Amino acid sequence: MVPSLPPLRLALLGAGTVGSAVAHRLHERRQRYADALGRPLELAGVAVRDTGRDRPGIDPALLTSDAAALAARADVVVEVMGGLEPAGELIGSALRRGAQVVTANKQLIARRGPELExxxxxxxxxxxxxxAVMAAVPVLAVVREALAGDEVLGIRGVVNGSTNYVLDLVAREGVPFADAVRQAGELGYLEADPTEDLEGLDAAAKIVILARAAWGLPVALEDVAVTGISGLTDADFAGAAGRDEVLKLVATATRDDQRGVRVEVAPRSLPLQDPLAQVRGGTNILEVDAVSAGPLRLVGAGxxxxxxxxxxxxxxxxxARRC
Ligand SMILES: NC(=O)c1ccc[n+]([C@@H]2O[C@H](COP(=O)([O-])OP(=O)(O)OC[C@H]3O[C@@H](n4cnc5c(N)ncnc54)[C@H](OP(=O)(O)O)[C@@H]3O)[C@@H](O)[C@H]2O)c1
Incomplete structure (x- = not known):
């Protein structure tokens, strides 16, 4: 098929871990995407901080440090820079002129999602x-679209791979907790500033986004009762092992008649047969309980x-289909 419509212009804001994979796959799958859309999807440019760095597989002519100018001339803006700003301003400007925006930015969506929507x-x-939530695992589509005609009762999951890696290392390998945190940092499982993972803030952002998607209620990050894993001690792990249980950082959202939704992130001691207790390393799991569907489980790379x-x-x- 020869597409007859003009190409759609895509601005890629960020070419780090996620952005570089997006750029490669966009190029590799360009014919398939053009066939699916009935018109080519053209990478108009790639915004980065350092345009001088070699980026294998990305045409240097596409690189720019002027993300705002690039986004202003695109039909679809893909924000994979991370951080609250300038990502928030770039997304806001694109939305104000009616563009389509795709983002993986959980902290921004958790804080400003309703306003941006x-x-x-x-x-x-x-x-x-x-x-923004559990990467490859299509949890928002399930909660918001597939279960739209059902009634979601509750959601619970292990949604942060970095802390799960640490907890797994202690529970399965007997590594002391402080050493497991250090090892996870050295292997790149934790951010340079690990607070977001260890204090449960990453999981809190994800459960807020999920709760909004499930119930359409104005749940805010401040509504989440958050306890991270940094206060755990080796005695807590030994206690759990003695009961044939394991410690997991669990995020939950439950329908609550008084408050609307109760959202929580905290370490929980789970029996070994609990599906949440069985996820290994960086894997994520989400269990969604709905009136008609019953419990559903989604597991994969988070x-x-x-x-x-x-x-x-x-x-x-x-x-692109909405352009
Ligand atoms: N990594 C994951 O597994 C994962 C999973 C789910 C969601 N996410 C989300 O995806 C987003 C991107 O994550 P990542 O891991 O790909 O980040 P990353 O590796 O740090 O990449 C960030 C990219 O954005 C560019 N950038 C940052 N600030 C910029 C600015 N002010 N102007 C222009 N470019 C700028 C950087 O440019 P330089 O290359 O020049 O530094 C880099 O290319 C984040 O919101 C993250 O939370 C990531």
Whole structure:
């Protein structure tokens, strides 16, 4: 098929772990995507901080440090820079002019999702963020779309791979907790500033986004009762092992008649037969309980450039169909 419509222009903001995987796959799958959309999807440019760095597989002519100018001339803006700013301003501007925006930025969506969605609705654009929660695992699509005709009762999951890696190392290898945290840092499982993972803030952002998707209620990050794993001691792990249990950082959202939704992140001691107790290393799991569907479980890679790119690219196609 020879596409007859003009190409759609895609601005890629960020070419790090996720952005570089998105760029490679966009190029590799360009014919398939053009066939699916009935028009080519053209990478108009790639915004980075350092345009002088060699980026294998990305045409240097596409690189720019002017993310705002690049985003302003795109039909679909893909934000994979991370951080609250300038990502927030770039997304806001794109939405105000009716563009389609795809982002993997969980902290930004957890803090400003409803406001940005309102901007999208006002200007006729779209905001897509499947990749922000559990990367490749399509949890938002399930909760928001597949279960739209059902009633979600509750959600619980292990949604942070970094802390799960640490907890797993202690429980299965007997590594002392402090050493497991150090090892996870050395292997790149934790951010340079590990607070977001260890204090449960990453999991809190994800459960807020999930709760909003499940119930359409204005759940805020401040509503989450958060306890991270940094206060755990070797005695806590020994206690759990003695009961044939394991410690996991569990995020939960439950329908609550008084408060609307109760959202929580905390370490929990789980019996070994609990499906949440069985997830290893960086794997994520989410259990969604709905009135008619019963309990559903979604398990898979909750991080990684390639895995996150899978969700970003799914959103890119969804966004492009709305252009
Ligand atoms: N990594 C994962 O497994 C994963 C999973 C799910 C969601 N996410 C989310 O995906 C997003 C990206 O994560 P990542 O791991 O790919 O981050 P990353 O590796 O740190 O990459 C960030 C990219 O953005 C660019 N950038 C940052 N600030 C910029 C600015 N002000 N102007 C222009 N470019 C800028 C950087 O440029 P330089 O290359 O020049 O530094 C880099 O290319 C984050 O929101 C993250 O939470 C990541």
């Amino acid at each position: 309102a901007l999208a609705a006002q200007a006729g654009g779209g905001l897509h963020y499947e990749a 991080a990684g450039g390639e895995e996150t790119a899978s969700a970003v690219l799914g959103d890119v196609l969804r966004a």
